[in-house]
Amino acid sequence: QSDLAFDYVIAGAGTAGLVIANRLSANPSISVAVVEPGDDVRRDADVQTVDFLFSSFNTSINYQYPSITSPALGSRNLTYRAGKAWGGSSAVNGMVYIRGDKAQYDAWEELGNRGWNWNALFASWKKGEHFIVPTKRKTASGVTFDEAFHGETGLLDLGFPLSLSNSSYYDKARATWGKLGVGPIKDLNGGTPHGFVTAPMTLDPQAAVREDSARAYYTPAESRPNLKIVKGTVKRITWGKDAGRLAVADGLEYVSPSNKLLKIRANKEVILSASAYRNPLILEGSGIGNPKVLNKLGIKIKVKLPGVGESLQDHNIVAMTYSLKEKFLGRIPYATMPTAQDVFGNNTAKIASSSLAKISEYAKHLSTTFDGAIPANAIEKRFRIQHDLIFKKNVTVAELFPTNTGDGILAQFWTSMPFSWGNVHLGSKDAIDSPIIVPNIMATDFDLDMLTAVGRLSQKAFATAPLSDLIADNLTPGYDTLPLDASDDQWARFLKGQVLNALHVVGSCAMLPVELGGVVDEKVKVHGTKNVRVVDASIIPSQSSGHTMAPVYGVAEKAADIILDGK
Numbered sequence: 001q002s003d004l005a006f007d008y009v010i011a012g013a014g015t016a017g018l019v020i021a022n023r024l025s026a027n028p029s030i031s032v033a034v035v036e037p038g039d040d041v042r043r044d045a046d047v048q049t050v051d052f053l054f055s056s057f058n059t060s061i062n063y064q065y066p067s068i069t070s071p072a073l074g075s076r077n078l079t080y081r082a083g084k085a086w087g088g089s090s091a092v093n094g095m096v097y098i099r100g101d102k103a104q105y106d107a108w109e110e111l112g113n114r115g116w117n118w119n120a121l122f123a124s125w126k127k128g129e130h131f132i133v134p135t136k137r138k139t140a141s142g143v144t145f146d147e148a149f150h151g152e153t154g155l156l157d158l159g160f161p162l163s164l165s166n167s168s169y170y171d172k173a174r175a176t177w178g179k180l181g182v183g184p185i186k187d188l189n190g191g192t193p194h195g196f197v198t199a200p201m202t203l204d205p206q207a208a209v210r211e212d213s214a215r216a217y218y219t220p221a222e223s224r225p226n227l228k229i230v231k232g233t234v235k236r237i238t239w240g241k242d243a244g245r246l247a248v249a250d251g252l253e254y255v256s257p258s259n260k261l262l263k264i265r266a267n268k269e270v271i272l273s274a275s276a277y278r279n280p281l282i283l284e285g286s287g288i289g290n291p292k293v294l295n296k297l298g299i300k301i302k303v304k305l306p307g308v309g310e311s312l313q314d315h316n317i318v319a320m321t322y323s324l325k326e327k328f329l330g331r332i333p334y335a336t337m338p339t340a341q342d343v344f345g346n347n348t349a350k351i352a353s354s355s356l357a358k359i360s361e362y363a364k365h366l367s368t369t370f371d372g373a374i375p376a377n378a379i380e381k382r383f384r385i386q387h388d389l390i391f392k393k394n395v396t397v398a399e400l401f402p403t404n405t406g407d408g409i410l411a412q413f414w415t416s417m418p419f420s421w422g423n424v425h426l427g428s429k430d431a432i433d434s435p436i437i438v439p440n441i442m443a444t445d446f447d448l449d450m451l452t453a454v455g456r457l458s459q460k461a462f463a464t465a466p467l468s469d470l471i472a473d474n475l476t477p478g479y480d481t482l483p484l485d486a487s488d489d490q491w492a493r494f495l496k497g498q499v500l501n502a503l504h505v506v507g508s509c510a511m512l513p514v515e516l517g518g519v520v521d522e523k524v525k526v527h528g529t530k531n532v533r534v535v536d537a538s539i540i541p542s543q544s545s546g547h548t549m550a551p552v553y554g555v556a557e558k559a560a561d562i563i564l565d566g567k
């Protein structure tokens, strides 16, 4: 296999990688290879099922990366998970498809990425999507939608959960959220998700199976002679002769299943889609990154790019559980997305100004955490844009999403735009499978204030009629530990002991100018290179509300157009 050669070689057949592979190989004169360590799991029952979520946890198709501890969490460390399979994380995730707020995407352009805004991504989402209109039975269980927000002819099936609950949950939750000021909306994917609504999912309701990127984007392309998936783990980019000041990739080096180091040639471009955890490792292994990091690892510097691996951003998630007066069947995927005003109420202006006054301090602290890889003033600029989104543009700041466990309700809530960011780096020259992740979560008082306020809102909802009519008790943490009038200290203790990473990781190869800590430019090309692109969650420069799969699909569709455009 050592003389394999293709026009484009992609690292990772995950959510984004297979979108790119499909779109490029649609032109029969373009040859495409994808190097992927995972297997074809399209027929795997744990992948196909749409009823039992996360059935593939702790199996061989799930990476589990332990993190370094975060000071705010004491000695507790976190586990980051991702899919190791054709389809990547889209084959193992919760399938919920939520794009977020319009202003959050317009901020990408404000950060310096010409052409990356809500309108552009909206066109990409619609192009990619095949929306399946719900049945009458589903609309009777609370499903609403606006067809104008969806695509009809794309490859990715989007529908609604099969076994929606026929209990009174929907009506009661809707009435309670209305009382709490977060009224019902028709569809959360049109750029204004503020409200209470049923979330759509990536599934095929007719076949009753998960729709991951392998099923959506690889299946229709697999008979193409110009597309091949090669099994292996990419270790580094191999370099040809520089073009002036730009580094030129000529292929990828990968470890085969029999542990041989092999090379695959790229006549045109190399594209990294190996996830927000792994792309920084491949770049660093290839000599692209922060000189301080590369020198420590003993790797020769090819392109100096200090932002590689920095500004890893996730959502902060917590769950409480409730027992029910009467158990019921079926899923309750009813998302509530509040704004800062909804969660902070009369305190909103006070919190807005106290956090704004501390933005420079937050940025300085984070820059120190990053060992100066991104200057404080660059982080401050990014933080100010985020602060404006929260308090001036009134985007949604959290999501509350319940699950019917059969025995009761798992009431999850998470905050969307924390100011505590982490990083991910290569630990030693050959450790391509073991990212060193520093989550650094809950490092600002604002993040704790926000999570506390969202937690209080969640607790209040389950204690407010008519939703409370269904609830027997709060099982965890229990009203003894966290009463309805719990103090800030009680909440802080609870949250610091429970908060987890939501597995919505973005930003470690951010699409931004170099001065802001960027790794790729607006053509998704790695700064300082002629033909290395990155396309997946890692290039998303700032978090959106909801979840990250929909953003990744939008990014990948748009990036494919850019790559085909040849610029």
Ligand SMILES: Cc1cc2nc3c(=O)[nH]c(=O)nc-3n(C[C@H](O)[C@H](O)[C@H](O)COP(=O)(O)OP(=O)(O)OC[C@H]3O[C@@H](n4cnc5c(N)ncnc54)[C@H](O)[C@@H]3O)c2cc1C
Residues within 6 Å of the ligand: 011, 012, 013, 014, 015, 016, 017, 035, 036, 037, 038, 054, 081, 082, 083, 084, 085, 086, 087, 088, 089, 090, 092, 093, 094, 095, 096, 097, 098, 232, 233, 234, 235, 273, 274, 275, 276, 278, 282, 432, 503, 504, 505, 535, 536, 537, 538, 547, 548, 549, 550, 552
């Ligand atoms: C358990 C879980 C639940 C989630 N639930 C939801 C949800 O309900 N809704 C939602 O929107 N988002 C959810 N997410 C997040 C979402 O799935 C991800 O953000 C998104 O799928 C990431 O896509 P990606 O293309 O960046 O990476 P991935 O889809 O993870 O693809 C990366 C691919 O690269 C491969 N790879 C890794 N290392 C290498 C290497 N060295 N060489 C070559 N290939 C490599 C991997 O095997 C994988 O196939 C969830 C994530 C997880 C893990």
